[in-house]
Amino acid sequence: MKILLIFTLSLISGPVGCVDVTGYSGGSIILISNLYSSSAKSNYICKVENRECTDIIRLDPGKNRGQVERFMLYKNTEGFLTAFIRKLKPQDAGMYRMGAGTQRYTDVTLKVVNDSCCAGPKIMNAYRGQNTSIICNYPAEYERDYKYIMKLGNDSVIKAILDPGSKSQNSRFSISDDSSAKVLSVNISDVREADDGVYLCVGYNRVDSVPYFSYFTEIQLHVRAALTASPFNGVHSSSSPVIIISVCVCVALLLIGGLALIIYKLRPKRTQGSTPSSKDNEQVSFYI
Structure with a gap:
């Protein structure tokens, strides 16, 4: 594969003393060193501050992988010591040391940049x-x-x-x-x-x-899961059709009730035992 070819050719030159790399806030970065050794007392990554290197992950002999929160250290399929830092934060910036044993190591200075393209996961x-x-x-x-x-x-x-x-x-x-x-x-x-x-x-x-x-x-x-067919709209949603039907029924009942109330209030009032005259009928018809 093209990726593997470029990757391998880039590493055959051997370890380098210090490297500057750029990561993006909210993104991730992979740092690679060819210093992994199965015979070393330990393979590790630490962060250098005030001339001291504080351990982040240290792999004991026989272990090929370790993880602490967002940091991972492992031997990849090509046998290289690989550090993977996820969801970068500004405070992750600084110098890291990746090494095998006490004598062989590579220093990497990480710069964490904010960019509008990389807003996080x-x-x-x-x-x-x-x-x-x-x-x-x-x-x-x-x-x-x-x-x-x-x-x-x-x-x-x-x-x-x-x-x-x-x-x-x-x-x-x-x-x-x-x-x-x-x-x-x-x-x-x-x-x-x-x-x-x-x-x-x-x-x-x-x-x-x-x-x-x-x-x-x-x-x-x-x-x-794939959407399934429904007799209502061709797409099934467990509660949506029931909610829609319930709302429609309520609205219809409110409209019917309101109309009945209006008709009732506009009906002509009759006096018990009396018959409206033609004049009264004309007056009622006028107001209706």
């Missing part, structure tokens, strides 16, 4: 069997950069859906990139339960020979 609903679109606005700096959409599974990135440069399109998925509007969108036809999950819109970047992946938009897609 979004929630979408879709129905089985229908079509839907996942739409991501992206920062201006990624207009000409490599972008794609990935799906998150079991709290870890499991697969890339598509990228605009793909020559082949999945039969149910298609992707487009409107660079003028800075919108990346994936259209999904015949939505299925397996499509439910978290989708991340990603920008690929590379600084000083080290790649990083900035997820500027996170979308939670909820797949619901």
Whole structure:
């Protein structure tokens, strides 16, 4: 796959001392180091402040994965030490150290930027069997950069859906990139339960020979049961028809009652035991 090829070629140059990366408030970021070692006393990520590095996650020997709140540290399928930070906040900015043992490490300085395109996680609903679109606005700096959409599974990135440069399109998925509007969108036809999950819109970047992946938009897609036919309007809703009918009946009764009251009040008054004269009839007819 094109993603894997770029990723691998970018890492074969070996570890780099210090890297500056940019993330977006409300988005996520993946920091990658090729320093993972199964024989090291521990693999870790810590945050450097006042010349001290405070542990965030430390993997004991034999462990390939750990998570603390929004931070995750794991060995990816290519064997690289990977830190995944979700739902970035301004206070996440600063220097991080990723390492294996005490002697081998890489320092990464994270800058967290506010951008109107990346307002935090979004929630979408879709129905089985229908079509839907996942739409991501992206920062201006990624207009000409490599972008794609990935799906998150079991709290870890499991697969890339598509990228605009793909020559082949999945039969149910298609992707487009409107660079003028800075919108990346994936259209999904015949939505299925397996499509439910978290989708991340990603920008690929590379600084000083080290790649990083900035997820500027996170979308939670909820797949619901398909709508069923109804004799009322072709779409079934458990309570809507009952409510509508009840309201209509009440309105009709109120109208009938009001009309009856008006007619009653406008009827001519008769004196018991007397017969109205023709003059009275003419007067009554006039007022009616």
